[in-house]
Amino acid sequence: MKLIFSLILSWLLTTVFAGADDLEDFSSLKDSRPNVIFFLGDDQSRFNHSTYGHPSIPTPVTEAFAKESLVFENAFTGQAICAPSRTMLYTGLYPIRNGCFMNHTQVRPGIETLPTLLGKLGYSVILAGKSHVSPDRSFPWSQRFSPVPKPGASRKWIPLQEIDKFLTNPGDKPFCLIVASEFPHAPFMEKTSFSPEEVVLPPYAKQSEAAKKEATHYYANVEQKELEFSALLELLDKHKQSEDSLVLYADDHGLERGKFTSYDSGLKVAFMARWPGRITPGRTKALVSFADFVPTVIELAGGTPEGFDGKSLLPIFSGQNARHHDYVYGVTVNQGTLGRHVFPQRSIHDGRFHYIHNFNTLEKLSRDKEAGKEFNFFLQKGAARYPRHREEMLFDTQTDPHELTNIANNPEYVKIKDDLKAKLFRWMKEQNDYLSADGPIPFLETKERFTLDKFDERNPIPPQYRGSLKGQKINPHSATQAR
Template identity: 20%
Template sequence: MKNLIVILTGAALLNLYSCNQPNEQKQEDRPNIIFIMSDDHAYQAISAYGHQFNHTPNIDRIAQEGALFSRATVTNSICAPSRAVVLTGKHSFVNGKVDNVQPFDWDQESFPKLLQANGYATAMIGKIHLDGLPQGFDYSMVLPGQGHYYNPDFLINGERTRIEGYVTDITTEHALKWLKEDRDPDKPFLLMYHQKAPHRNWQPAPEYLTLFDDTTFTPPPTYLDAESGYAGRGTAAKTQEMEIDGHAQWGHDFKMVVDPKGDSTGFSRELARFNKEQLEQWKAAYDPKNEAFKQAYGKGDESTFGDAKRREIGVWKYNRYIKDYLRTIQSVDDGVGEVLDYLEKNGLADNTIVVYTSDQGFYLGEHGWFDKRFMYEQSFRTPLLVKYPREIQPGTVIDHLVQNLDFAPTFLDYAGVPVPEDMQGASFRQLLNGESNEWRDAVYYTYYEYPSVHMVKRHYGVATDRYKLMHFYYDIDEWELYDLETDPEELRNVYDDPSYSEVREMMHERLDEMREKYGDSDENNQKFLDAYMKVYDNR
């Protein structure tokens, strides 16, 4: 009897010890995670979303073999703050990275740190756009700042090195090298594989310099919004500086060394980074196209042209923009295919979560715009595709309002690592595996970087499946309310429409709830404004 008691006591202690370990899942059961993030990749430019701009067969594979989210959103539509939210699972006003100016505190908790501490091999390769040495990674190879498309510099574990070639291909090559050669094969792994493309100024790879040359894209129906003075909307839409035909630059954006008036654009400074072969390929592709434009439209000041000619030039600008943008995506898609092929050939596909997303959405000519920043739909929404054969049925479509806030708790959930209580997101694992359809019915958004490039005014807001309420503040005090069911293009602000009075009241209540839930306030707005203006005034 004594021996039986000793055996049972030992078994109980062993069980208690196991339950108190940070990872309740067995090491071999924990999934690998490959988190692929591009910069400024609009959901409209992924063929799985059905917009028919381009064909992205490899990114589409993730949706075909897993899930596509139709209403994935961000909490702050600008590069560095979005990435900080992804890492920390906290809103910008909590993690402190509210704009591209404020520093990011790498010492705070993040999901890569937690995975690393709980037995994962971890690497960050590509663009992160956060100053300082990345923490939570066994290996990091990141672009300093925005990085360059051609012959980029990388910070490899903090040491700066220039690598000849095209940035998207280099990022993919080194991500695969880490997977094949450098990671600890006895550990599950987290690879954050982050592409610079398709960020401005959209310099395509040599093999895609002439892709779409035989195609003329029709601008979206709202491309000429500026001609109406953005009727139906407020000051913020009217005073932005992100119009393709108006704010984009002949050199930086349209790739002309000399503009139509005969003036130098400064683009030659960017071409100075190219090697001889790259420059020859570039000039062979762009010089004839630029010359054809000048022959067709002549030289001179556009403002002196008639309306019809100006509109034709506006369509040319749109095509130069959208073609270069889509060309850079083609290289991203190629890289995704290489990574997916590696997983399949090496027996890793079944137990690897693959996520494809962007740090925010982007305007592809809607309202005449490029860039992001606004809470309007094309900027607010982001692509999100996830595959994990062990749990996700192929062809799953999820319409719930998930946010980049939710990545950290989702990855920790899959890894069997407890989610810190101060993380503000929620795991969407049960949406993916079909165990539950319960989810939040509203999301919260903030944007702080003004006055700045593109001049999008500071605002915050709340969105539900149907409605969106935004407050633009600081140098204006304006509210905008949109009904996405009747007005999906967000052309008519119904805030002052008497027929929407009940909706307006309901959305104000939801906004107050969101701000209280997440801990935001007007005091926060003032604090971050003061910090920003100190830098802005001394720039």
């Protein structure tokens, strides 16, 4: 008996002290105040990276960077479109909560953002490259370096000269440098060195020769982004920032069957973190979110992150935790875009199962018709764009990573679906979402050129519906204001 007790006591002491060592490692990252450099690509799906398994995409720079980094297998943005994704990254809040849940719209008044939050902790916060967040007063960058023209490129490049100048004399403060590329976003390069035979398209894409030929020009844009990232890494080496700085790589969201949707091809992103001597290179399946970035850098800077939708990644960086979030969420709002229509989606992901709820489908409108509800042209028009979409979609991303088979109606998965659905609608209520399970789908106020009832070549609506929504649109911020 004494021997058994002694062995148990020895095991307990070993466990406690091992935990203490782990905690010490984690604590050592807090208030370490490193320089932070974050490179952000534009319109590149996680699936379009050799690091994540693509056989032919030209991503040698990110692949080499990944070998020196902690690579996140399950990283997500909250909305697959430029402004909402970036705003989420810079606020630590999901799009509905921060107010920017349509493209080309502003954050809610009073929302504090990365430059303000880190500025209070003594950091300089610089944006170099693409912005696509507004209003300017809500994003008071310490310095702002605009993209620059580059001969032969289809888009402007990151401002390497300005970055070089800054790194030569960054000042006495630690800094957070956001380097936001415009690549591989369209327009694509006219000249390409790639051939259609090299192209490998995802299984949900058209496998035509024309599609592969178009993809060669997308590959050329990916190559431009890789050249930019390589040039940035060289500058970090030149200015001796590579060894002591936390360097992050991510893309804002996916493109094909990704942008403007809630599929993994839109929301699931490449995300990598390199910090020599502090982060052990490898791969993690921890479920993480763009909302985690702000809490992470606040904790690195010595602050206490409070009130965010995300939480600090330092326990993941240190290896103390293997898990992070239980769930991440997705938002899709197609009002306020060039292809303006009404097809809102919300989603929840547990790292394996992904549940998507489509609020305006032909299936739902058919039920409404049977119930005697009045026909609405704009709802019908939006639903008709997605004739194969069911109201509920569930995917097992472990066995079906490209989300080709909807198992929502499979009796074997009913419990999983119902549980995820309940948690999704609970989260929506917490976020003050303007949508609910059985409520109406409102029409949102947008900029004039994105108005649903405005006629133009992109929106050829019949005469009787032009201007017909006057007085029926609601203010997005008012509709989602905390109550």
